Amino acid sequence: MSSDPFPTLGRVTSGIYILTIGQGEKATGMLASWVMQAGFEPPMVTVAVKKGRYVADWLEAGEPFVLNVVGDGQTQFLKHFGRGFEPGEPAFEDVHVAEADNGVPALLGAIGHLECEPTGHVDSGDHRIFAARVTGGRLNSDAAPMVHIRKNGANY
Numbered sequence: 001m002s003s004d005p006f007p008t009l010g011r012v013t014s015g016i017y018i019l020t021i022g023q024g025e026k027a028t029g030m031l032a033s034w035v036m037q038a039g040f041e042p043p044m045v046t047v048a049v050k051k052g053r054y055v056a057d058w059l060e061a062g063e064p065f066v067l068n069v070v071g072d073g074q075t076q077f078l079k080h081f082g083r084g085f086e087p088g089e090p091a092f093e094d095v096h097v098a099e100a101d102n103g104v105p106a107l108l109g110a111i112g113h114l115e116c117e118p119t120g121h122v123d124s125g126d127h128r129i130f131a132a133r134v135t136g137g138r139l140n141s142d143a144a145p146m147v148h149i150r151k152n153g154a155n156y
Helices: 054-060 075-081
Strands: 017-021 028-032 035-039 044-050 065-069 097-099 105-107 112-124 127-139
Touching: 017 054, 017 105, 028 044, 028 075, 044 054, 044 112, 054 112, 054 127, 065 105, 105 112
Parallel strands: none
Antiparallel strands: 017 028, 017 065, 035 044, 044 127, 065 112, 097 105, 112 127
């Protein structure tokens, strides 16, 4: 047996989410898989974002965001948001969105969404982990969420 932790680390399951942030032409979205519920009262989540991504700067500045829950089989969201977007590049072409109560785009085809406000962060290696208070949300479907299992814990 190998003492290499990476094959086992890759088996730590995670959901698949699309984090949307910004408003109007500034709005963007990104694939997020390292998301966890982190509290009941108030309801809290954590989101890990790779250092150097401009979205991390927006979160650090306290910009509200939406976590869209991707359903099992909704690979169109992975294809669209998986590559990421440069600042100013349109992120929602051919994607149906509606403005959430916090002003951020929410994906209409997703299982549902959570509206969030960052409350703090901590650095964790090459990622920054943001804690956020859940301020609202909507469930659109009872479908099963997409679950991601990596082959190796050394990369996405």
